[in-house]
Amino acid sequence: MERIYLDHNATTPVHPEVLEAMLPYYRDKFGNASSVHSYGREAREAIDEAREQVAELIGADPREIVFTSGGTESDNCAIKGVAFLNKDKGNHIITSAIEHHAVLNTCKYLERKGFEVTYLRVDEYGVVDLNQLVDSITDRTILITIMHANNEIGTIQPLEEIGRIAKERGIPLHTDAVQTVGKIPLSVDELQVDLLSLSGHKIYGPKGVGALYVRRGMRLEKLIHGGHHERNRRAGTENVPGIVGLGKAAQLALKNMDREREHLWKLSERLKEGIMKRVEFVRQNGHPQNRIPNTINLSFEFVEGESIVLGLDMHGICVSTGSACTSGSLEPSHVLMALGVPPELAHGSVRFSLGSGNTEEEMDYTVEKVAEVVERLRMMSPLYADAMRKRR
Numbered sequence: 001m002e003r004i005y006l007d008h009n010a011t012t013p014v015h016p017e018v019l020e021a022m023l024p025y026y027r028d029k030f031g032n033a034s035s036v037h038s039y040g041r042e043a044r045e046a047i048d049e050a051r052e053q054v055a056e057l058i059g060a061d062p063r064e065i066v067f068t069s070g071g072t073e074s075d076n077c078a079i080k081g082v083a084f085l086n087k088d089k090g091n092h093i094i095t096s097a098i099e100h101h102a103v104l105n106t107c108k109y110l111e112r113k114g115f116e117v118t119y120l121r122v123d124e125y126g127v128v129d130l131n132q133l134v135d136s137i138t139d140r141t142i143l144i145t146i147m148h149a150n151n152e153i154g155t156i157q158p159l160e161e162i163g164r165i166a167k168e169r170g171i172p173l174h175t176d177a178v179q180t181v182g183k184i185p186l187s188v189d190e191l192q193v194d195l196l197s198l199s200g201h202k203i204y205g206p207k208g209v210g211a212l213y214v215r216r217g218m219r220l221e222k223l224i225h226g227g228h229h230e231r232n233r234r235a236g237t238e239n240v241p242g243i244v245g246l247g248k249a250a251q252l253a254l255k256n257m258d259r260e261r262e263h264l265w266k267l268s269e270r271l272k273e274g275i276m277k278r279v280e281f282v283r284q285n286g287h288p289q290n291r292i293p294n295t296i297n298l299s300f301e302f303v304e305g306e307s308i309v310l311g312l313d314m315h316g317i318c319v320s321t322g323s324a325c326t327s328g329s330l331e332p333s334h335v336l337m338a339l340g341v342p343p344e345l346a347h348g349s350v351r352f353s354l355g356s357g358n359t360e361e362e363m364d365y366t367v368e369k370v371a372e373v374v375e376r377l378r379m380m381s382p383l384y385a386d387a388m389r390k391r392r
Contacts, residue, residue: 003316004362008202009151009179009295009353010320014245015204021248022206025241033238034229043240050247057250058177058196059187060213066230067243070210071178072102073223074197075145077212077234078174079106081220082143082195083115090140096120096128096157097338099147103176104334107145116140122338125287126155134165141171148177148186152322152335152351153286154295156180163192172218178202178210182253183292184261194218200242204356205249209242260356265293267354267363272296274367279374281384285336285349294354297322299336299345302384303377308350311373317366320351 005013025046031039033047048062055062068074083093095107097119107117118136120128128146144166149156159175166173174195180186181196182203188196196213200206214220214233226235276282281301300308305321312319322333332346341349352366378384 003318004358004366006317006319006352006354006358006362006366008355009351011201011207012204012355013357014206015249015252017252018205018245018248022241022245025244029240031240033240034227043238046240046244047238050243050250053247053251054198054211057254058181058198058213059189061216063231064188064213064216066212066214066233067238067246068210068212068234069208069239070201071100071176071197071199074199074210074212075100075102075174075176076106077220077223078195078197078214079103079143079145080110080223082172082174083110084221085219086142087115090138090142091115092118092138092140092142094118094120094133094136094141094144094146096122096146098122098126098150098152098335099145100151100176100178103145103147120146124339125290126150126153126285126335126339127287127290128157128162130158130161130165133162137165137169137171141169143172143174145174145176148175148180148191149184149292150286150335151179152333153297153339154179154291155286156184156290156292159191159193167192179292179295182250182257183264183294185257188213188215200246200249203249203253206242206245209239209246211246256356261293263356264354264358267358267360268294268296268352270360271352271354271363271366272298274363275370278367278371283341283345285339285341296352296354297336297349298352299341299349300374301345301348302381303348303374305347305349307377308348308370308373311377312366312369315369315373317369320353321349322351 029042031043033043051062051065055065111117120132122128146157146162148159163173172194175193176197178199181198194215199210224235229235283299285297309319309321332343336346336349
């Protein structure tokens with residue numbers, strides 16, 4: 001049985017060209033980039049090239065790119081770095097209620113250290129309340145951190161407007177752009193962000209590598225202490241193969257973005273419309289239009305999302321109930337709860353996140369199997385039977 005992978009927001013397959021670019025740095029070009037001999041210089045040149053490739057993808061200067069182990073470390077470096085460096089100036093941080101746990105749990109940690117955090121509410125589509133943002137700012141506010149697009153529902157935040165508000169008040173702005181970098185065009189200057197997190201394995205690069213954009217002039221308290229790597233901003237011997245892979249993935253993402261964005265939008269709309277036509281009692285979560293093109297989140301009444309995931313897996317279709325980082329949790333999605341989705345409906349949610357290799361035929365097959373699995377599960381639900389009787 002061939003498998004259909006529709007969980008690209010969790011991770012993506014490594015692009016063949018990315019793997020090809022990485023392999024020499026595991027074998028022959030294995031030098032430490034801090035060494036001054038030829039092996040070290042070879043590694044350093046590869047890192048410098050990757051830094052340029054990542055910078056070009058987001059419209060930054062290569063010197064503003066700090067390589068990390070991934071999105072979670074980048075988020076931690078940005079938020080803790082600003083907080084601890086500026087604790088004498090203020091202790092207030094503003095974020096949103098639907099952030100990734102890499103941001104939320106970092107903020108909760110800082111609350112235990114004496115910082116105050118405002119969690120902005122969102123509307124029914126998952127868009128932050130800009131009026132609340134403005135009203136929440138005080139003279140003790142030292143950081144605003146709002147994700148660019150949500151990993152569960154795909155809604156894109158009005159980051160340009162948030163950036164304008166932050167800049168007018170002289171407050172640093174960080175964004176977790178893990179789900180938008182490489183999927184939609186973005187520029188750090190247009191967004192007016194001071195810090196931006198990205199991850200390799202979300203853009204067909206390797207796991208275990210990411211980057212933090214740090215605007216020139218921004219200072220951060222170090223999260224990792226040791227040597228003078230990454231311009232003395234992140235200690236530790238560089239993951240040269242991973243960094244090379246991230247650079248190549250960034251280069252390919254920039255080259256293929258327009259074509260893939262159109263392809264993914266058509267596929268996701270085909271999938272959504274097909275399911276909505278075949279299955280009753282379905283709700284789309286997130287913004288129907290202002291979203292990243294590959295992501296559809298649907299709630300199915302009268303069934304558990306996890307049961308749908310397992311049922312589809314038996315047909316070779318891989319989807320998820322939300323963030324991979326909360327897999328196994330019995331709690332309903334904090335994102336859907338923030339949108340006002342009732343708990344029983346939130347428990348029935350499924351996220352379909354598409355990738356460049358998916359096809360129209362796969363979408364049609366998925367529609368067929370979703371309808372089949374949901375119908376089978378609903379036949380065991382007395383609530384569904386009551387709903388159908390009332391409709392008659």
